[in-house]
Amino acid sequence: MTIQEIATVLDAKWLSCPEEGQREISTAFASDMMSDVLACVTEDTLLLTGLVNSQSVRTCEMLDVPCVVFVRDKEPLGDALALAREIGLPALKTPYTMFEACARLYMAGLRPVELG
Amino acid sequence: MIIKETYPVKADDMTCAGDVSARIKRHMKRLGIPSSIMRRVSVCTYEAEINLVIHSDGGQIDFEISEDRILVRARDVGPGIPDIDKAMTEGWSTASNEVRNMGFGAGMGLPNMKRNADDFHISSVVGEGTDISMIFNI
Ligand SMILES: Nc1ncnc2c1ncn2[C@@H]1O[C@H](COP(=O)(O)OP(=O)(O)O)[C@@H](O)[C@H]1O
Ligand SMILES: [Mg+2]
Numbered sequence: 695m696t697i698q699e700i701a702t703v704l705d706a707k708w709l710s711c712p713e714e715g716q717r718e719i720s721t722a723f724a725s726d727m728m729s730d731v732l733a734c735v736t737e738d739t740l741l742l743t744g745l746v747n748s749q750s751v752r753t754c755e756m757l758d759v760p761c762v763v764f765v766r767d768k769e770p771l772g773d774a775l776a777l778a779r780e781i782g783l784p785a786l787k788t789p790y791t792m793f794e795a796c797a798r799l800y801m802a803g804l805r806p807v808e809l810g
Numbered sequence: 811m812i813i814k815e816t817y818p819v820k821a822d823d824m825t826c827a828g829d830v831s832a833r834i835k836r837h838m839k840r841l842g843i844p845s846s847i848m849r850r851v852s853v854c855t856y857e858a859e860i861n862l863v864i865h866s867d868g869g870q871i872d873f874e875i876s877e878d879r880i881l882v883r884a885r886d887v888g889p890g891i892p893d894i895d896k897a898m899t900e901g902w903s904t905a906s907n908e909v910r911n912m913g914f915g916a917g918m919g920l921p922n923m924k925r926n927a928d929d930f931h932i933s934s935v936v937g938e939g940t941d942i943s944m945i946f947n948i
Binding site: 726727728729730732733736743745747748749750752753755756757758773 | 824825827828831832835845846849852853855856857910912913914915916917918919921922925
């Protein structure tokens with residue numbers, strides 16, 4: 695799916711880099727624990743998280759994650775958003791809970807990452 | 811030697827945690843290091859940097875790229891690790907709730923570093939500090 699399609703499925707608001715809307719993503723990972731993300735993500739994967747500090751964006755930078763979604767309408771902190779813009783990371787905000795956001799994306803065709 | 815740099819890391823400053831790892835990643839990008847290697851180095855550097863911030867009294871990260879390998883070494887002054895086998899166990903952590911609320915402290919850092927590095931070496935002296943070296947073949 696494209697990031698734009700992901701945004702539509704999640705009724706999400708774009709927080710940064712809307713010009714990346716045509717980028718394709720096929721897998722997703724959801725966690726508030728960045729160490730779990732760092733241990734499990736080895737391909738270009740969407741990240742869903744409730745962690746709104748700058749470490750969520752740093753983690754995406756380290757892993758080349760192509761897009762981050764903040765769930766439950768949580769507003770990322772100012773430095774997180776500034777960092778997302780600086781590194782060119784598309785960030786979205788969805789009103790849905792982690793569970794519902796994941797369910798919607800799964801039904802729309804996104805798949806889990808392969809665990810090594 | 812293509813690059814040899816040393817970066818200081820301050821203890822307790824979560825807002826800057828990751829800055830050194832980001833700089834190191836930028837070096838690798840500029841030099842055209844393959845993305846799969848870059849990802850592994852970045853994961854290890856970032857986990858090591860976070861550990862210096864949350865567990866030590868401050869330290870440094872040495873980063874070296876030569877023709878055929880990348881070296882990352884994280885050294886600190888601090889409490890050290892009394893039982894390294896225990897610390898290497900997935901899920902074992904002494905991190906505070908405050909650190910957990912920042913997305914870390916799952917006890918996955920050291921095992922993940924070991925898994926991602928081609929060569930991983932850790933030594934620690936209680937009351938002095940910890941020294942971790944990781945090598946990645948290019
Ligand atoms: N540099 C360090 N100095 C002192 N103790 C450390 C250091 N790095 C790791 N440790 C100890 O080892 C444990 C496991 O580390 P790690 O696997 O990175 O998990 P986490 O950082 O999430 O606790 C830590 O909780 C801490 O007790
Ligand atoms: Mg750690």
